[in-house]
Amino acid sequence: MSNDIAVNMKNITVRFVETLANDDISLSIKKGEIFAIVGENGAGKTTLMNVLAGQIQPTLGSVEILGSTVTTFSPTAAIKAGIGMVHQHFMLIDSFTVAQNIVLGHEPKKPAKFGIFFDNKAAVRFTEDLIREYGLEVPPNARVRDLGVGLQQRVEILKALALGSKVLILDEPTAVLTPSETDELFKIIRKLKEKGHTIIIITHKLYEVMEISDRVAVLRAGKLAGIEETKNLSESKLASMMVGHELSFESIPRDETVKTPVLDIKNLTVSNARGLIAINDLNLTINSGEIVGIAGVEGNGQSELAQAITGLRPALKGSIYLNGIEITKQSPEKIRKLGLAHIPEDRIKTGLSKQASIWENLLVGKQRRREFAWLKLHLRRDKISKYSKEVYNQFDVRGAGIHIPVGSLSGGNMQKIVVGREFSFENTRAYVISQPTRGLDIAAMQFIHKQIINKRNEGAAILLISADLDEIFMLSDRICTLFEGKITAEFDPKTASKEKVGLAMLTHSKEEVCENS
């Protein structure tokens, strides 16, 4: 074995009860390489990386890390061998500070007091050294819950580095980031590469692959479909390797519709979970057949705005109307009945029950309908199955049928369940849609974009909140920037530039934007 190989996986096969998630995958990754892994939702990317990180024992196959063969598959063994993984869903403790999170598992103890008490000063010192060494700026004493996702991600990376990892796995790190945060992350990745670290990155955004990686592996339905040097590839070549055929990027036609106000928000003020003002005297009207995109850096009130409209969070002041009916103080149940559907930003905490099966998750909201429940009581499983299978197939969910728990689907496929369900209500007048394509592959993303525009063409009023500026530009009829709980500027996506919108996301008022531009 030559010693410039960081990771060598041979014939890796992972079989879950119903699915062959990885099918005889062999690949080796060089030291100091930035290696990208791409593939459709459910292709087996996360599973393969979980094998490397010791989270999953492969059914067949062997793994060598930095020259030594892995004998036991456990997270501890993987960490010892030099693997660090930042998961698709973060694993930090919200109520701990950054330093406390970073030293978790190897906490410094006060030597003077028998070495049993936590030494916070030493933890902070340790963290500061780490920050200096890698140039990753984070406030060591801030609580994790007070940080934005971008910073939380840095903490995750530092945590892995603190454990001495030489090979860093990042599972869809950019899905939650704004473009500028992504740039920052890429700078960090390049710096780590210079220091001799090996980086494995999973992403669905192909331009990111082109920008950052040295080599790419493409997975398709559990199999390795190819490994290529990035410089020999193009985005469209990569895309066709992923899906097995050429992808067409047709633009979706937009009908001109009669515009009447559907969702009307007046002087809305909402506080966040800690009682601080998150939405401050906000006014916004969304018409039928219109998509209004909210652009903003995460944590400027997006979550609270969506929750207030859908009845999940009380408004402190102001009022919200749906088709002229005030919904400000209504229950989520009533608001749904009045014709509002909601795709929440956090699919796992809010949008799904992981333990429940796929059909149970798809039935939600229709369980008392006569077609599905005899006398509103006895569930008619045949009818429910038929409906569930329809949605399942229409949204091309890749999994082992409608009876398995949603939690065993891949991240992107879980998202399809949420979107499929929310788009299956017949009389919806308005949609609040947050991060609809987070974690979706390009084909699935295109499909969902088409669905959103179809709903618009059918006359629905749509509030679209997304961290992905491209998505906002592609879908919106109007773009509003949200900063510190206020709408600071409004743009027409046909004429505005991304730079201008990006700037407005960071400043207080329109004047400032104008001055700066």
Place this chain on the structure above:
Amino acid sequence: MREFLNELFTKRYKYDFSYILSLSISILLALILGAVIMLILGYNPIEGYGALIKGAFGSPRGIGDTLAKTVTLAMTGLAMAVAAKAGMFNVGGEGQLFLGAMAAAIVGAELTGVSPIIAIPLCLLAAMAAGGAYASIPAVLKVRLGVNEVITTIMMNSIAIYLCVYLSNGPLKTTERGIASGTQAIDPEFKFTRLITSSTLTQSIFIAAVIALVVWYFMSKTAQGYEQRLTGQNYEFSRYSGFKTNRIAIISMIISGAICGLVGMFEVFGIHGRFIESISKEFYFDGMLVAMIMRYNPIGIVVISIFFAALKMGSTAMEMKVGISSELILVVQSIIIFFMAAENGISRILKEKAAIRKAKREYLAAKAGNV
């Protein structure tokens, strides 16, 4: 039907299979450890377990007593499960049971002379209403004021038990001579017939069977059961989905309390013929354990109840015939629970068990304070 078979053989139950496997292994290990302890103490384990099995199933009376115990365990276990599945942790079943027993005893005594066909259903309703109404209080407190139901149900155990003990020693004390405490006897016509001579098994097993079926059906086949299940799994999701979360919390507690009340009635109408202070020997706490071991699965609760009932009933015979202390079976039981706790995620069970211990302490204190 095809759907059902399909589901049974292919998909869903594969996930439960591993659980049943680890449960079987824990039971086996626990029994082996029990045997080792017997050996250390100088007994023959084959003799010991032989006497246990014979005690539990070796005679009509043994079978009867085991089934009677099964009824109590399974009913209280199901009561716990109905609420827990909806995310409500009902620790107050013991108090609901006492009130159910008291209500049934009062109505049963009042209706003396009335035809049993009318009187018994009325007593049934009274017991369920008392238990259910009492259980609804902590649920309402939770949804209105956000008070944790674990704490309120524990406290309300003491209140109900004190109240019933007071009533049966004071205002409602029987006028019969030679009876130290207890309410007026119910009409002997109302008493459930014993199904096997000299065993405690009565007609209540039929009512219990119907209730178990209804509970199973309700939990797994109805829209309401579905809503409760999803609410228990992820409350935030339930709210987002537009479920009536408040109503779900209250209904699940009412059903849970009603079943507990019914168990109280079984004791009055099956055995004692009146309310007495020692109407329940911590029945509900045993039921809670059974429910937790089976992860609130109704079918599993009924099956495992038979096993635990046999252990309990057989252990007495074992002590008498072979001389092995029946406490040994408590050890075996604890080992099973310990293993299953590990399977379930130790931290969660520990939390729940701490709640039970606290409830038990309160319960004992309530009783001790009243001798």
